Amino acid sequence: MRLQILGGGNNQLGAIRRAAEMGHEVVLVDYFKNPPGRIYATFHEVVSTFDVEKNIDIAKKYGVDGVMTMGTDQPVYTVARVAEALKLPAFLDVPTARAVTNKEIMKQIMTANQIPTVPYRFLTKAARVEDLDKIPFPVVIKPLDSQGQRGVFKLTTATAVIDSLPETFSFSRADKVLLESYYRSDEITVSAWVDKGVPAILTITDRESFSFDRNIGICYAHEYPSRHQRREPEIRALVHSITRAFKIKAGPLYVQLLVGEQGIVVNEVAGRIGGAHEDIFIPYLTGFDILDRVINFSLGIDAVLAAGDQTRTARVNEHLSVQLFFAKPGKITSLTSLETLRKLPGVIAAGYNVAAGQTLETIANATARAGYLVMAGTTERALHESINQAFRALKIIDEQGQNLVIQPKAYREGSSQPAKMGPGAATH
Structure with a gap:
């Protein structure tokens, strides 16, 4: 059978190797030309795991029987979209996959269901120092849709938050970032x-x-x-x-x-x-x-x-x-x-x-x-x-x-x- 695996890095290496050992053909999708998992894959497409439409096209091209990822957040949403488009098995439907890969939706669901989380708000690129004058510090800012601690910073002043926003936004495709109260824990x-x-x-x-x-x-x-x-x-x-x-x-x-x-x-x-x-x-x-x-x-x-x-x-x-x-x-x-x-x-x-x-x-x-x-x-x-x-x-x-x-x-x-x-x- 053919299994499309999103990501060929060390976090996905175990899955690629295991699927090959089980006798399946692995269609690897990774935007690096020579990721670690490539040696175990039957096919490799140099495409971003975030690119939903191209991943759907790849799944159709190879006639895959399934699609998955592991060890990484954002491709979970792409997996759900590919599975929906080709009517393949999927653990998560598209709305659920969106909720667990976007921190704005994630926080909203927690709040609506009384699930305890730290105080938070969202900032846009237009945020100014004076918008944060009542915020207790320190705080943590995060991209809404990234991983690996990219763009995650602990900051102690409003000026530092505003100055750090461009770097945090650089790791995101969203038009907001998450600002949370820092919780010593x-x-x-x-x-x-x-x-x-x-x-x-x-x-x-x-x-x-x-x-x-x-x-x-x-x-x-x-x-x-x-x-x-x-x-x-x-x-x-x-x-x-x-x-x-x-x-x-x-x-x-x-x-x-x-x-x-x-x-x-x-x-x-x-x-x-x-x-x-x-x-x-x-x-x-x-x-x-x-x-x-x-x-x-x-x-x-x-x-x-x-x-x-x-x-x-x-x-x-x-x-x-x-x-x-x-x-x-x-x-x-x-x-x-x-x-x-x-x-x-x-x-x-x-x-x-x-x-x-x-x-x-x-x-x-x-x-x-x-x-x-x-x-x-x-x-x-x-x-x-x-x-x-x-x-x-x-x-x-x-x-x-x-x-x-x-x-x-x-x-x-x-x-x-x-x-x-x-x-x-x-x-x-």
Whole structure:
């Protein structure tokens, strides 16, 4: 069968490879000429995943049997439009896909359904400093329709907001940007599977991030189990409310929550598999192969199964970490081999987003990730020892023989995160 996959980057690489292994022909759509997923695809069209009409034309050209994406927000809407045009299977109808990929609609649905979120408003390009004279600071501004922390800034003055608007708008196709009150909080991510409108939570992880200057929320790790696991009943009730409010009937659901002194509020909602290699760690922890489910349903191969039909109880005694590592600026001459990394204790999976010969720039957002390690241990201490050992082995060498990998401070016993993450200081 032929499956059109939107996006050929590292977030979609697992899906492209898995579909090919299952014997399907992959029609890859990615505006880069040589994306990582190209080597596994049967066909490749150099087209933007945002271009709805061209993606519909591609689907017709190849007579695809299904269309999907994963690990990225905006193509979710394109998938829904292609599926509607060709009457292909789809988890989300077009209105729902629009709601989970546009922050203006997303916020309006939350407000209308009493789903807790931070105070917010929208700004146009015509906004002036005097329009913000009653706004409490700090605030966060975001594009309505972007991803990867592009154009997301924490700001402390009205002048800084107005001065930053052009850059935030540059990452958007919308005529407004979102302005939110800054909420000091932990962030957690919830991955769930929805069947017949009923969500089943698969994992709850702590999303660890670093900030520097005005750039915030750049994720460097996901940790399981969450330090807020005890609040699962409250989280479960909130996920059910989100599913009803957004009219999500089936498929993957990814929710980002903020946990602070004023309680749990919803940051964002997405109708996709997450972008922190959830396709690897969810099956490892639960036995539910979320990627297989998405591929098969998208091709109409079989019915959607509820998560409870195939999962075991999540491994509550297992500790898992997804390390999304970064590197300093420089030209790469060599890297520790993936074969070496995958043989290290606790390593389930490893990969690079960079290659020898590439010149790395200063970190600006989450797209600057140099690679990832998915690691597990039977105890928190064992996991942390393995993480520390992996970072001692991990090397991205520049022309001066220096290791460009930004090393997190050593994990301490009894701590679910490094004492202090290094990238913030390293990227000023």
